[in-house]
Amino acid sequence: MEYTNEKVKLMFEGGLEFTRTWLAADDQRAQRVLRNHKEERVNCLCTPFGVPMHIVCREGRYFLASNPGRASHHALSCPSYHPAEEASGLRHYSGEAICRASHHYKLAVRPEAPTGPPFDHFTPSAALQFLWELAGLNVCTPKTVARRSFLPLSRSLWRVTHKVLFNKRAIRAYVPLASREIDGCQHVIGQVSRIHRGKFAIGVNLAADREHTFWVDQKQWQNSPISKLLGTYEDPKLADTTWLMARLWLSPKGNFNLYHIGVLPVNDQLLPSYNGLKEPIDKLVENRRRFFVCQRYDAIDDDSVPLAVLIDRKEPQSLYYPLLS
Numbered sequence: 001m002e003y004t005n006e007k008v009k010l011m012f013e014g015g016l017e018f019t020r021t022w023l024a025a026d027d028q029r030a031q032r033v034l035r036n037h038k039e040e041r042v043n044c045l046c047t048p049f050g051v052p053m054h055i056v057c058r059e060g061r062y063f064l065a066s067n068p069g070r071a072s073h074h075a076l077s078c079p080s081y082h083p084a085e086e087a088s089g090l091r092h093y094s095g096e097a098i099c100r101a102s103h104h105y106k107l108a109v110r111p112e113a114p115t116g117p118p119f120d121h122f123t124p125s126a127a128l129q130f131l132w133e134l135a136g137l138n139v140c141t142p143k144t145v146a147r148r149s150f151l152p153l154s155r156s157l158w159r160v161t162h163k164v165l166f167n168k169r170a171i172r173a174y175v176p177l178a179s180r181e182i183d184g185c186q187h188v189i190g191q192v193s194r195i196h197r198g199k200f201a202i203g204v205n206l207a208a209d210r211e212h213t214f215w216v217d218q219k220q221w222q223n224s225p226i227s228k229l230l231g232t233y234e235d236p237k238l239a240d241t242t243w244l245m246a247r248l249w250l251s252p253k254g255n256f257n258l259y260h261i262g263v264l265p266v267n268d269q270l271l272p273s274y275n276g277l278k279e280p281i282d283k284l285v286e287n288r289r290r291f292f293v294c295q296r297y298d299a300i301d302d303d304s305v306p307l308a309v310l311i312d313r314k315e316p317q318s319l320y321y322p323l324l325s
């Protein structure tokens with residue numbers, strides 16, 4: 001479910017065509033080709049209509065660059081794709097909260113809601129949204145939805161946990177079906193399949209995992225957004241499909257305890273669908289649209305973040321809720 005496709009072709013004005021893989025294979029050759037064609041317009045052929053690009057020179061090296069305002073017009077699978085800033089709550093985080101280092105993202109994650117913006121950290125729920133998006137799980141096309149089952153989704157999520165550091169440390173997540181074992185894991189990510197009141201805590205079971213029960217004590221339950229979705233500590237109830245991500249602590253008695261819990265409600269296609277957004281998102285799926293769901297992260301009040309962006313048009317189109325069409 002990760003969509004990057006390095007084989008997307010680039011076409012130069014003079015008709016020359018090559019892929020990014022070809023370009024990446026030999027740096028000297030790449031620099032020579034880009035230098036020779038630096039005045040030409042380039043078209044990235046990741047969409048049926050193509051996206052215009054150009055070549056820039058920085059400190060003596062040549063690079064491909066999207067034309068201003070067009071980076072979000074590339075296909076989601078294209079290496080040149082960057083989400084439009086206004087389509088995501090991610091823009092509200094400071095460099096302290098998120099930075100990208102070569103092949104990794106580094107996130108600062110803390111349980112309390114950040115003040116701001118700019119936010120200096122992610123809540124666990126927002127961090128889960130980040131993983132979801134990085135794994136391409138907020139994208140819906142009629143084709144991917146048909147194939148979207150639990151196993152590939154779990155594997156995609158587990159794979160992206162290796163590309164992200166939380167508070168400068170590896171995430172080391174247990175994801176049922178995708179992880180081999182739970183030993184040494186510091187996080188759990190999974191779909192809640194059952195909850196029940198135990199004597200001292202609430203027991204949580206995850207889909208595709210018959211082996212473990214995870215325990216959430218009263219304080220953690222009440223201080224976490226899980227209580228907004230799955231009922232009070234006194235009366236927990238399984239509601240809509242909910243994914244959680246939490247820190248895992250194995251007690252000396254051998255109990256798996258959860259704390260710093262983040263949640264993500266999803267629809268039947270496992271697309272993020274927060275309060276009241278399930279219906280319009282289901283409608284888009286039903287109408288076989290290609291789109292991606294936009295996420296607000298911790299900027300929950302930011303109405304300028306669209307519900308979704310349609311990508312089956314010549315140019316991406318943002319949809320706001322309530323839907324106009």
Ligand SMILES: [Zn+2]
Pocket residue numbers: 008044045046047051074075078079080081
């Ligand atoms: Zn492209």
